Amino acid sequence: MADLSSFPITKRWPASNPDIIQLYSLPTPNGVKVSIALEELGLPYEPHLVSFGTNDQKSPEFLSLNPNGRIPAIIDPNGPGAKPLGLFESGAILVYLAEKTGKLIPSDAAARYETLEWVFFQMAGVGPMFGQFGHFFKFAADKVANNSYPVERYRDEAKRLLSILESRLQGREWIMGDEYTIADITTFPWVRGVDVFYGGREVLEFESFPAVMAWLDRALARPASQRGLNIPKRD
Structure with a gap:
């Protein structure tokens, strides 16, 4: 043991x-x-x-x-x-x-580094920017009621990042093409979360990103996703 x-x-x-x-x-x-x-x-x-x-x-x-x-x-x-x-x-x-x-993660070295690019894209961009948007849009709305700048700044940056994902996913099932990778796993919970946790679907105009929405649906439909989204169980 x-x-x-x-x-x-x-x-x-x-x-x-x-x-x-x-x-x-x-x-x-x-x-x-x-x-x-x-x-x-x-x-x-x-x-x-x-x-x-x-x-x-x-x-x-x-x-x-x-x-x-x-x-x-x-x-x-x-x-x-x-x-x-x-x-x-x-x-x-x-x-x-x-x-x-x-x-x-791909075994091919070039594809592996490309996957890591998208992992770091989420870590450095999607997560922090979506999180800041959610903070000001939902949790600090009363503090910025007379100042629209914080929400607008992070809303626009979140939409910019979604547009990058939209371009990447054109004609692709997953971020790396046919292969589901950690690039997808690190990113889709944040796209889901900015809606589920922060209620940002309408403000971020999710309907403007059909490839992202279809990809999100595919990721959420995976049995491992359905289980993992509820682990650990909250008290």
Whole structure:
């Protein structure tokens, strides 16, 4: 049995089965990326709910694994060299899982780097900009009621990013063509989330991006997506 005692996070969230991947997360657009990938890959894992309501992500135990205090994070008891590995940042985790299994990322070197381009496109653009739009549009609407600039700025940037995805998906089933990859997994939860979490469908004019909407429907229809979107279950 794997010994995870060197990871303080396991004191707050004990592992029932320390021989499988431990996932510390919450079903947010960032959090579900990893649960969806794990479901797609068929890797055994144990999910632990990190509740924002009680600021679990700011606890010393969680910060010991991710000093940035953000979900998701994992411990793989069977990391490189057969040693336990802790990881944070959803993009890094997705790349790790894909390379660990040889799945969800092309084996061809050029296609692999192209996939990583789109992973970083989401990490640097889609996630932060959609998140800022959602913050000002939904959660801080009262604070900017007399100043339309923040909402307009991030609305326009979100629409610009959607237009880039729209161009990329023209005539393609997935971001990389016929192959479903971590580029899709890292991106579609945010496109879904800006609607489901922030109510931005109309403001962002989703109907103007038919290729993106069709791609989103395909991604959501995958059984692994349907399972992963609800893991870990909220209290």
